[in-house]
Amino acid sequence: MLVSLFLALLVSSVSATEKDGALPRLNDTKAVEAFIDSAEVVIIGFLESEESRGYKEFLAASKQIDSVPAAICTVEEVWADYSISSDTIALFRKADNHQENLVITETKKLETDGLVNFITINEVQYITEYNQVTAVGLFNSEVKSHLLLFAIRGTKEFTELKEKLRALAPEFTGKLLFVLINGAGKSNFKSLKYFGLTSKDLPRVGIYDGNSDMKWLLPEGEISTERVRDFCQSFLRGELKDVKQAGEQPKTEL
Incomplete structure (x- = not known):
């Protein structure tokens, strides 16, 4: 039913031309x-015409990143x-209800590779796998609290838990970003150590609060939906403040 409604809206209000690559x-x-509601992340070129600066580059970038739906809006009354107020490429993401704008007039150098980088950096999903690229978008978000899933890529648990938490994440839109950390990646060992974990301890779930620089496990x-939901709600209610932080070393008596 929802699919039919979406298609009906597009048929009545959306058109495409061969010149713009069928966007x-x-x-x-x-x-x-x-x-915007059709996917976790979408990108829209609010561009005056096909002759606008950035139009060709936007089309080329959208072809390179086909995992992010792209469209064009030339109707300035909608903007x-x-x-x-002026030609802009905007990325919309549901995970934190965020709109990231790239204003064309404020961009000195506009190339396809640059637009691809802009999309990739800001492509924060309901559950985003942490790496050097996605870290930028995650830490630039206004949502500074992260629910972290530490798991080993390639295991059955990795896939199952990823899907389970992706389904839970919309309940915490704008409050927590859900982040997946591959415990088998050497570049993530520091993150594990920060939480007092090793790859042998996984899978585990933690929360990092960027506002207070505090962390809990x-x-x-069992990492069930109910336990993770309760964990998130306890954090949001402030009930974890007095709970021992993850990775704390016991003090040694002298």
Whole structure:
């Protein structure tokens, strides 16, 4: 039913041309809203015309990153609904209800590779795997608290837990970002150590609060949806403040 409704909106409000690589054209606010709601992350070129600076580069970048749906909106009356006043490429993501704008007039050097980098850095999903690229988008987000899943890539648990937490993440939109950390990656060993963990301890779930620089681990046991939900809610209620932080070393008597 939802799929049919979405298609109906697009048929009535979206068109495409061969010249722009068959990217959908969004002709009114309803079409833009439907497009934004169609995926975890989307990117829209709010560009005046096909002759606008950045138009060709945007089309080329959208082809390179086909995992992020892209569209064009040339109807300037619609732009105001998204606080856009001039040619802009905007990325919308659900994980933190964020709109990241790349204003064309403020960009000195505009190339396809640069746009690909802009999309990749800001592509924060409901559950985002941590690496050097995604770290930028995660730490630039206004949401500074992260629910962390430490697991070993390639294991059955890795895939199952990733999907389980992705399904839970929308409940905490705008409050917590869900982050997956591959415990088998050498570049992530520091993150494990920070939480007092080794790869042999995984899978585990933790919370890092960037505002207070505090961290906690979900007690050992089954990583169920209910336990993780309760863990997140306890953090949001402030009930973890007095709980021993993860990775703390016991003090030695002299």
